[in-house]
Amino acid sequence: MSIHLSEEEQLENLKRWWKENGKLIIGAAVIAIAGYFGVTSWQDHQRQKAEQASASYEQLIKLFNTEPGKTLSEADRATVVHLANELKAGSSSMYAYTAAFFLAKLAVEDNKLDAAVSELKWVLSAKPDTATAEIARLRLARVLIAQQSYDEALTQLASEPAAAFATEYNELRGDALKSQGNLDAARTAYEKALAATDPQQQERYMLLQMKVNDLKVPEAAAPATGSAGENAQ
Known part of the structure:
Protein backbone atom coordinates (compact mmCIF):
# COMPACT_ATOMS: atom_id res chain seq x y z
CA MET A 1 0.00 0.00 0.00
CA SER A 2 1.27 3.44 -0.85
CA ILE A 3 2.19 5.58 2.11
CA HIS A 4 0.58 8.54 0.32
CA LEU A 5 -3.14 9.08 0.27
CA SER A 6 -4.75 8.68 -3.08
CA GLU A 7 -6.04 11.76 -4.87
CA GLU A 8 -9.59 10.67 -4.04
CA GLU A 9 -8.80 10.45 -0.33
CA GLN A 10 -7.07 13.84 -0.37
CA LEU A 11 -10.11 15.37 -2.10
CA GLU A 12 -12.48 13.83 0.45
CA ASN A 13 -10.37 15.16 3.32
CA LEU A 14 -10.33 18.60 1.75
CA LYS A 15 -14.11 18.57 1.34
CA ARG A 16 -14.55 17.47 4.92
CA TRP A 17 -12.16 20.16 6.20
CA TRP A 18 -13.87 22.84 4.14
CA LYS A 19 -17.28 21.75 5.42
CA GLU A 20 -16.05 22.11 8.98
CA ASN A 21 -14.04 25.33 8.58
CA GLY A 22 -15.24 27.05 5.43
CA LYS A 23 -17.89 29.23 7.12
CA LEU A 24 -15.36 30.42 9.66
CA ILE A 25 -12.89 31.39 6.94
CA ILE A 26 -15.54 33.19 4.91
CA GLY A 27 -16.75 35.02 8.02
CA ALA A 28 -13.26 36.12 8.90
CA ALA A 29 -12.68 37.32 5.35
CA VAL A 30 -15.94 39.27 5.36
CA ILE A 31 -15.05 40.91 8.66
CA ALA A 32 -11.58 41.80 7.41
CA ILE A 33 -12.95 43.31 4.20
CA ALA A 34 -15.67 45.19 6.05
CA GLY A 35 -13.10 46.49 8.52
CA TYR A 36 -10.84 47.67 5.73
CA PHE A 37 -13.61 49.55 3.96
CA GLY A 38 -14.90 50.85 7.31
CA VAL A 39 -11.51 52.30 8.23
CA THR A 40 -11.11 53.75 4.75
CA SER A 41 -14.56 55.32 4.93
CA TRP A 42 -13.82 56.78 8.38
CA GLN A 43 -10.50 58.19 7.16
CA ASP A 44 -12.23 59.77 4.15
CA HIS A 45 -14.85 61.29 6.45
CA GLN A 46 -12.21 62.69 8.78
CA ARG A 47 -10.28 64.13 5.85
CA GLN A 48 -13.42 65.79 4.51
CA LYS A 49 -14.16 67.26 7.94
CA ALA A 50 -10.61 68.61 8.22
CA GLU A 51 -10.78 70.16 4.74
CA GLN A 52 -14.14 71.75 5.52
CA ALA A 53 -12.87 73.10 8.85
CA SER A 54 -9.79 74.54 7.14
CA ALA A 55 -11.93 76.29 4.50
CA SER A 56 -14.26 77.72 7.17
CA TYR A 57 -11.29 78.89 9.23
CA GLU A 58 -9.71 80.66 6.25
CA GLN A 59 -12.99 82.43 5.52
CA LEU A 60 -13.25 83.44 9.18
CA ILE A 61 -9.74 84.90 9.17
CA LYS A 62 -10.44 86.88 5.99
CA LEU A 63 -13.56 88.41 7.54
CA PHE A 64 -11.72 89.40 10.72
CA ASN A 65 -8.71 90.88 8.94
CA THR A 66 -10.45 94.16 8.21
CA GLU A 67 -8.67 97.44 7.65
CA PRO A 68 -7.76 99.40 10.81
CA GLY A 69 -10.73 101.40 12.04
CA LYS A 70 -13.17 99.49 9.87
CA THR A 71 -15.91 97.46 11.55
CA GLU A 160 2.61 80.64 37.42
CA PRO A 161 2.58 81.00 33.62
CA ALA A 162 5.26 80.29 31.06
CA ALA A 163 7.90 83.00 30.78
CA ALA A 164 6.30 84.35 27.60
CA PHE A 165 3.15 85.24 29.56
CA ALA A 166 4.76 86.41 32.82
CA THR A 167 4.47 90.13 32.09
CA GLU A 168 0.79 90.06 31.18
CA TYR A 169 -0.16 87.71 34.02
CA ASN A 170 1.53 89.83 36.67
CA GLU A 171 0.20 93.08 35.25
CA LEU A 172 -3.35 91.76 35.36
CA ARG A 173 -2.80 90.51 38.90
CA GLY A 174 -1.69 94.01 39.78
CA ASP A 175 -4.77 95.54 38.12
CA ALA A 176 -7.13 93.23 40.03
CA LEU A 177 -5.35 93.75 43.36
CA LYS A 178 -5.26 97.52 42.90
CA SER A 179 -9.00 97.54 42.16
CA GLN A 180 -9.52 95.63 45.44
CA GLY A 181 -7.50 98.25 47.31
CA ASN A 182 -4.63 95.84 48.05
CA LEU A 183 -1.98 98.34 46.98
CA ASP A 184 1.13 96.67 48.44
CA ALA A 185 0.35 93.37 46.69
CA ALA A 186 -0.52 95.27 43.50
CA ARG A 187 2.82 97.08 43.54
CA THR A 188 4.65 93.76 43.99
CA ALA A 189 2.77 92.28 41.03
CA TYR A 190 3.60 95.29 38.85
CA GLU A 191 7.26 95.03 39.86
CA LYS A 192 7.28 91.38 38.79
CA ALA A 193 5.69 92.36 35.49
CA LEU A 194 8.30 95.06 35.00
CA ALA A 195 11.15 92.65 35.78
CA ALA A 196 9.81 90.22 33.16
CA THR A 197 9.56 92.92 30.47
CA ASP A 198 12.23 93.56 27.88
CA PRO A 199 13.37 97.21 28.23
CA GLN A 200 13.51 97.31 24.44
CA GLN A 201 9.71 97.32 24.53
CA GLN A 202 9.83 100.95 25.56
CA GLU A 203 6.12 101.80 25.64
CA ARG A 204 5.27 98.66 27.57
CA TYR A 205 8.17 99.15 29.96
CA MET A 206 7.29 102.81 30.60
CA LEU A 207 3.63 101.97 31.26
CA LEU A 208 4.55 99.36 33.85
CA GLN A 209 7.08 101.71 35.44
CA MET A 210 4.33 104.30 35.78
CA LYS A 211 2.07 101.74 37.47
CA VAL A 212 4.85 100.88 39.92
CA ASN A 213 5.61 104.55 40.61
CA ASP A 214 1.95 105.36 41.24
CA LEU A 215 1.92 102.86 44.10
CA LYS A 216 5.27 103.70 45.67
CA VAL A 217 5.07 104.62 49.33
CA PRO A 218 6.15 108.26 49.76
CA GLU A 219 9.37 108.53 51.73
CA ALA A 220 8.96 110.12 55.15
CA ALA A 221 10.29 113.65 55.43
CA ALA A 222 13.80 113.77 56.84
CA PRO A 223 13.81 114.93 60.51
CA ALA A 224 15.14 118.45 61.15
CA THR A 225 18.62 118.58 62.71
CA GLY A 226 19.48 120.80 65.67
CA SER A 227 17.24 122.96 67.84
CA ALA A 228 15.16 125.85 66.69
CA GLY A 229 17.62 128.25 68.24
CA GLU A 230 20.56 126.62 66.50
CA ASN A 231 18.75 126.72 63.19
CA ALA A 232 18.01 130.40 63.67
CA GLN A 233 21.68 131.23 64.19
Missing part, protein backbone atom coordinates in the same frame (compact mmCIF):
# COMPACT_ATOMS: atom_id res chain seq x y z
CA LEU A 72 -17.65 94.34 10.32
CA SER A 73 -20.97 94.77 8.57
CA GLU A 74 -24.00 93.10 10.08
CA ALA A 75 -23.93 90.49 7.30
CA ASP A 76 -20.25 89.75 7.91
CA ARG A 77 -20.80 89.52 11.66
CA ALA A 78 -23.61 87.04 11.11
CA THR A 79 -21.30 85.00 8.87
CA VAL A 80 -18.53 85.09 11.46
CA VAL A 81 -20.88 83.87 14.19
CA HIS A 82 -22.19 81.08 11.94
CA LEU A 83 -18.72 79.92 10.89
CA ALA A 84 -17.34 80.13 14.42
CA ASN A 85 -20.17 78.09 15.91
CA GLU A 86 -19.79 75.57 13.09
CA LEU A 87 -16.09 75.16 13.89
CA LYS A 88 -16.81 74.82 17.62
CA ALA A 89 -19.39 72.13 16.95
CA GLY A 90 -17.03 70.21 14.68
CA SER A 91 -14.33 69.34 17.21
CA SER A 92 -12.09 70.54 20.01
CA SER A 93 -9.25 71.67 17.78
CA MET A 94 -7.19 74.81 17.29
CA TYR A 95 -9.78 75.90 14.73
CA ALA A 96 -12.50 75.58 17.35
CA TYR A 97 -10.49 77.40 20.03
CA THR A 98 -9.71 80.29 17.69
CA ALA A 99 -13.37 80.47 16.71
CA ALA A 100 -14.31 80.81 20.39
CA PHE A 101 -11.71 83.58 20.81
CA PHE A 102 -13.30 85.44 17.88
CA LEU A 103 -16.77 85.06 19.40
CA ALA A 104 -15.46 86.35 22.74
CA LYS A 105 -13.93 89.37 20.99
CA LEU A 106 -17.21 90.19 19.28
CA ALA A 107 -19.06 89.81 22.58
CA VAL A 108 -16.69 92.26 24.31
CA GLU A 109 -17.14 94.75 21.47
CA ASP A 110 -20.91 94.46 21.98
CA ASN A 111 -20.45 94.83 25.76
CA LYS A 112 -21.88 91.33 26.25
CA LEU A 113 -19.35 90.35 28.87
CA ASP A 114 -21.24 87.31 30.14
CA ALA A 115 -21.19 85.86 26.61
CA ALA A 116 -17.44 86.53 26.37
CA VAL A 117 -16.88 84.75 29.69
CA SER A 118 -18.86 81.74 28.42
CA GLU A 119 -16.77 81.47 25.24
CA LEU A 120 -13.47 81.67 27.10
CA LYS A 121 -14.57 79.16 29.73
CA TRP A 122 -15.60 76.84 26.90
CA VAL A 123 -12.02 76.90 25.60
CA LEU A 124 -10.67 76.04 29.06
CA SER A 125 -13.23 73.27 29.54
CA ALA A 126 -12.01 71.63 26.32
CA LYS A 127 -8.55 71.05 27.92
CA PRO A 128 -6.48 72.71 25.18
CA ASP A 129 -2.70 72.81 24.96
CA THR A 130 -0.85 74.85 27.59
CA ALA A 131 -0.28 77.96 25.47
CA THR A 132 -3.92 78.14 24.37
CA ALA A 133 -5.11 77.67 27.95
CA GLU A 134 -2.87 80.49 29.20
CA ILE A 135 -4.18 82.84 26.48
CA ALA A 136 -7.75 81.91 27.40
CA ARG A 137 -7.09 82.56 31.11
CA LEU A 138 -5.52 85.93 30.34
CA ARG A 139 -8.47 87.05 28.23
CA LEU A 140 -10.94 85.67 30.74
CA ALA A 141 -9.22 87.55 33.56
CA ARG A 142 -9.46 90.81 31.60
CA VAL A 143 -13.19 90.34 31.11
CA LEU A 144 -13.70 89.39 34.76
CA ILE A 145 -11.85 92.53 35.88
CA ALA A 146 -14.12 94.57 33.60
CA GLN A 147 -17.05 92.88 35.41
CA GLN A 148 -15.43 93.76 38.76
CA SER A 149 -15.17 90.04 39.54
CA TYR A 150 -11.71 90.51 41.00
CA ASP A 151 -11.48 87.37 43.11
CA GLU A 152 -12.43 85.17 40.17
CA ALA A 153 -9.95 86.99 37.96
CA LEU A 154 -7.18 86.35 40.49
CA THR A 155 -8.18 82.69 40.61
CA GLN A 156 -7.63 82.47 36.85
CA LEU A 157 -4.21 84.08 37.30
CA ALA A 158 -3.17 82.03 40.34
CA SER A 159 -0.81 79.59 38.61
Whole structure:
Protein backbone atom coordinates (compact mmCIF):
# COMPACT_ATOMS: atom_id res chain seq x y z
CA MET A 1 0.00 0.00 0.00
CA SER A 2 1.27 3.44 -0.85
CA ILE A 3 2.19 5.58 2.11
CA HIS A 4 0.58 8.54 0.32
CA LEU A 5 -3.14 9.08 0.27
CA SER A 6 -4.75 8.68 -3.08
CA GLU A 7 -6.04 11.76 -4.87
CA GLU A 8 -9.59 10.67 -4.04
CA GLU A 9 -8.80 10.45 -0.33
CA GLN A 10 -7.07 13.84 -0.37
CA LEU A 11 -10.11 15.37 -2.10
CA GLU A 12 -12.48 13.83 0.45
CA ASN A 13 -10.37 15.16 3.32
CA LEU A 14 -10.33 18.60 1.75
CA LYS A 15 -14.11 18.57 1.34
CA ARG A 16 -14.55 17.47 4.92
CA TRP A 17 -12.16 20.16 6.20
CA TRP A 18 -13.87 22.84 4.14
CA LYS A 19 -17.28 21.75 5.42
CA GLU A 20 -16.05 22.11 8.98
CA ASN A 21 -14.04 25.33 8.58
CA GLY A 22 -15.24 27.05 5.43
CA LYS A 23 -17.89 29.23 7.12
CA LEU A 24 -15.36 30.42 9.66
CA ILE A 25 -12.89 31.39 6.94
CA ILE A 26 -15.54 33.19 4.91
CA GLY A 27 -16.75 35.02 8.02
CA ALA A 28 -13.26 36.12 8.90
CA ALA A 29 -12.68 37.32 5.35
CA VAL A 30 -15.94 39.27 5.36
CA ILE A 31 -15.05 40.91 8.66
CA ALA A 32 -11.58 41.80 7.41
CA ILE A 33 -12.95 43.31 4.20
CA ALA A 34 -15.67 45.19 6.05
CA GLY A 35 -13.10 46.49 8.52
CA TYR A 36 -10.84 47.67 5.73
CA PHE A 37 -13.61 49.55 3.96
CA GLY A 38 -14.90 50.85 7.31
CA VAL A 39 -11.51 52.30 8.23
CA THR A 40 -11.11 53.75 4.75
CA SER A 41 -14.56 55.32 4.93
CA TRP A 42 -13.82 56.78 8.38
CA GLN A 43 -10.50 58.19 7.16
CA ASP A 44 -12.23 59.77 4.15
CA HIS A 45 -14.85 61.29 6.45
CA GLN A 46 -12.21 62.69 8.78
CA ARG A 47 -10.28 64.13 5.85
CA GLN A 48 -13.42 65.79 4.51
CA LYS A 49 -14.16 67.26 7.94
CA ALA A 50 -10.61 68.61 8.22
CA GLU A 51 -10.78 70.16 4.74
CA GLN A 52 -14.14 71.75 5.52
CA ALA A 53 -12.87 73.10 8.85
CA SER A 54 -9.79 74.54 7.14
CA ALA A 55 -11.93 76.29 4.50
CA SER A 56 -14.26 77.72 7.17
CA TYR A 57 -11.29 78.89 9.23
CA GLU A 58 -9.71 80.66 6.25
CA GLN A 59 -12.99 82.43 5.52
CA LEU A 60 -13.25 83.44 9.18
CA ILE A 61 -9.74 84.90 9.17
CA LYS A 62 -10.44 86.88 5.99
CA LEU A 63 -13.56 88.41 7.54
CA PHE A 64 -11.72 89.40 10.72
CA ASN A 65 -8.71 90.88 8.94
CA THR A 66 -10.45 94.16 8.21
CA GLU A 67 -8.67 97.44 7.65
CA PRO A 68 -7.76 99.40 10.81
CA GLY A 69 -10.73 101.40 12.04
CA LYS A 70 -13.17 99.49 9.87
CA THR A 71 -15.91 97.46 11.55
CA LEU A 72 -17.65 94.34 10.32
CA SER A 73 -20.97 94.77 8.57
CA GLU A 74 -24.00 93.10 10.08
CA ALA A 75 -23.93 90.49 7.30
CA ASP A 76 -20.25 89.75 7.91
CA ARG A 77 -20.80 89.52 11.66
CA ALA A 78 -23.61 87.04 11.11
CA THR A 79 -21.30 85.00 8.87
CA VAL A 80 -18.53 85.09 11.46
CA VAL A 81 -20.88 83.87 14.19
CA HIS A 82 -22.19 81.08 11.94
CA LEU A 83 -18.72 79.92 10.89
CA ALA A 84 -17.34 80.13 14.42
CA ASN A 85 -20.17 78.09 15.91
CA GLU A 86 -19.79 75.57 13.09
CA LEU A 87 -16.09 75.16 13.89
CA LYS A 88 -16.81 74.82 17.62
CA ALA A 89 -19.39 72.13 16.95
CA GLY A 90 -17.03 70.21 14.68
CA SER A 91 -14.33 69.34 17.21
CA SER A 92 -12.09 70.54 20.01
CA SER A 93 -9.25 71.67 17.78
CA MET A 94 -7.19 74.81 17.29
CA TYR A 95 -9.78 75.90 14.73
CA ALA A 96 -12.50 75.58 17.35
CA TYR A 97 -10.49 77.40 20.03
CA THR A 98 -9.71 80.29 17.69
CA ALA A 99 -13.37 80.47 16.71
CA ALA A 100 -14.31 80.81 20.39
CA PHE A 101 -11.71 83.58 20.81
CA PHE A 102 -13.30 85.44 17.88
CA LEU A 103 -16.77 85.06 19.40
CA ALA A 104 -15.46 86.35 22.74
CA LYS A 105 -13.93 89.37 20.99
CA LEU A 106 -17.21 90.19 19.28
CA ALA A 107 -19.06 89.81 22.58
CA VAL A 108 -16.69 92.26 24.31
CA GLU A 109 -17.14 94.75 21.47
CA ASP A 110 -20.91 94.46 21.98
CA ASN A 111 -20.45 94.83 25.76
CA LYS A 112 -21.88 91.33 26.25
CA LEU A 113 -19.35 90.35 28.87
CA ASP A 114 -21.24 87.31 30.14
CA ALA A 115 -21.19 85.86 26.61
CA ALA A 116 -17.44 86.53 26.37
CA VAL A 117 -16.88 84.75 29.69
CA SER A 118 -18.86 81.74 28.42
CA GLU A 119 -16.77 81.47 25.24
CA LEU A 120 -13.47 81.67 27.10
CA LYS A 121 -14.57 79.16 29.73
CA TRP A 122 -15.60 76.84 26.90
CA VAL A 123 -12.02 76.90 25.60
CA LEU A 124 -10.67 76.04 29.06
CA SER A 125 -13.23 73.27 29.54
CA ALA A 126 -12.01 71.63 26.32
CA LYS A 127 -8.55 71.05 27.92
CA PRO A 128 -6.48 72.71 25.18
CA ASP A 129 -2.70 72.81 24.96
CA THR A 130 -0.85 74.85 27.59
CA ALA A 131 -0.28 77.96 25.47
CA THR A 132 -3.92 78.14 24.37
CA ALA A 133 -5.11 77.67 27.95
CA GLU A 134 -2.87 80.49 29.20
CA ILE A 135 -4.18 82.84 26.48
CA ALA A 136 -7.75 81.91 27.40
CA ARG A 137 -7.09 82.56 31.11
CA LEU A 138 -5.52 85.93 30.34
CA ARG A 139 -8.47 87.05 28.23
CA LEU A 140 -10.94 85.67 30.74
CA ALA A 141 -9.22 87.55 33.56
CA ARG A 142 -9.46 90.81 31.60
CA VAL A 143 -13.19 90.34 31.11
CA LEU A 144 -13.70 89.39 34.76
CA ILE A 145 -11.85 92.53 35.88
CA ALA A 146 -14.12 94.57 33.60
CA GLN A 147 -17.05 92.88 35.41
CA GLN A 148 -15.43 93.76 38.76
CA SER A 149 -15.17 90.04 39.54
CA TYR A 150 -11.71 90.51 41.00
CA ASP A 151 -11.48 87.37 43.11
CA GLU A 152 -12.43 85.17 40.17
CA ALA A 153 -9.95 86.99 37.96
CA LEU A 154 -7.18 86.35 40.49
CA THR A 155 -8.18 82.69 40.61
CA GLN A 156 -7.63 82.47 36.85
CA LEU A 157 -4.21 84.08 37.30
CA ALA A 158 -3.17 82.03 40.34
CA SER A 159 -0.81 79.59 38.61
CA GLU A 160 2.61 80.64 37.42
CA PRO A 161 2.58 81.00 33.62
CA ALA A 162 5.26 80.29 31.06
CA ALA A 163 7.90 83.00 30.78
CA ALA A 164 6.30 84.35 27.60
CA PHE A 165 3.15 85.24 29.56
CA ALA A 166 4.76 86.41 32.82
CA THR A 167 4.47 90.13 32.09
CA GLU A 168 0.79 90.06 31.18
CA TYR A 169 -0.16 87.71 34.02
CA ASN A 170 1.53 89.83 36.67
CA GLU A 171 0.20 93.08 35.25
CA LEU A 172 -3.35 91.76 35.36
CA ARG A 173 -2.80 90.51 38.90
CA GLY A 174 -1.69 94.01 39.78
CA ASP A 175 -4.77 95.54 38.12
CA ALA A 176 -7.13 93.23 40.03
CA LEU A 177 -5.35 93.75 43.36
CA LYS A 178 -5.26 97.52 42.90
CA SER A 179 -9.00 97.54 42.16
CA GLN A 180 -9.52 95.63 45.44
CA GLY A 181 -7.50 98.25 47.31
CA ASN A 182 -4.63 95.84 48.05
CA LEU A 183 -1.98 98.34 46.98
CA ASP A 184 1.13 96.67 48.44
CA ALA A 185 0.35 93.37 46.69
CA ALA A 186 -0.52 95.27 43.50
CA ARG A 187 2.82 97.08 43.54
CA THR A 188 4.65 93.76 43.99
CA ALA A 189 2.77 92.28 41.03
CA TYR A 190 3.60 95.29 38.85
CA GLU A 191 7.26 95.03 39.86
CA LYS A 192 7.28 91.38 38.79
CA ALA A 193 5.69 92.36 35.49
CA LEU A 194 8.30 95.06 35.00
CA ALA A 195 11.15 92.65 35.78
CA ALA A 196 9.81 90.22 33.16
CA THR A 197 9.56 92.92 30.47
CA ASP A 198 12.23 93.56 27.88
CA PRO A 199 13.37 97.21 28.23
CA GLN A 200 13.51 97.31 24.44
CA GLN A 201 9.71 97.32 24.53
CA GLN A 202 9.83 100.95 25.56
CA GLU A 203 6.12 101.80 25.64
CA ARG A 204 5.27 98.66 27.57
CA TYR A 205 8.17 99.15 29.96
CA MET A 206 7.29 102.81 30.60
CA LEU A 207 3.63 101.97 31.26
CA LEU A 208 4.55 99.36 33.85
CA GLN A 209 7.08 101.71 35.44
CA MET A 210 4.33 104.30 35.78
CA LYS A 211 2.07 101.74 37.47
CA VAL A 212 4.85 100.88 39.92
CA ASN A 213 5.61 104.55 40.61
CA ASP A 214 1.95 105.36 41.24
CA LEU A 215 1.92 102.86 44.10
CA LYS A 216 5.27 103.70 45.67
CA VAL A 217 5.07 104.62 49.33
CA PRO A 218 6.15 108.26 49.76
CA GLU A 219 9.37 108.53 51.73
CA ALA A 220 8.96 110.12 55.15
CA ALA A 221 10.29 113.65 55.43
CA ALA A 222 13.80 113.77 56.84
CA PRO A 223 13.81 114.93 60.51
CA ALA A 224 15.14 118.45 61.15
CA THR A 225 18.62 118.58 62.71
CA GLY A 226 19.48 120.80 65.67
CA SER A 227 17.24 122.96 67.84
CA ALA A 228 15.16 125.85 66.69
CA GLY A 229 17.62 128.25 68.24
CA GLU A 230 20.56 126.62 66.50
CA ASN A 231 18.75 126.72 63.19
CA ALA A 232 18.01 130.40 63.67
CA GLN A 233 21.68 131.23 64.19
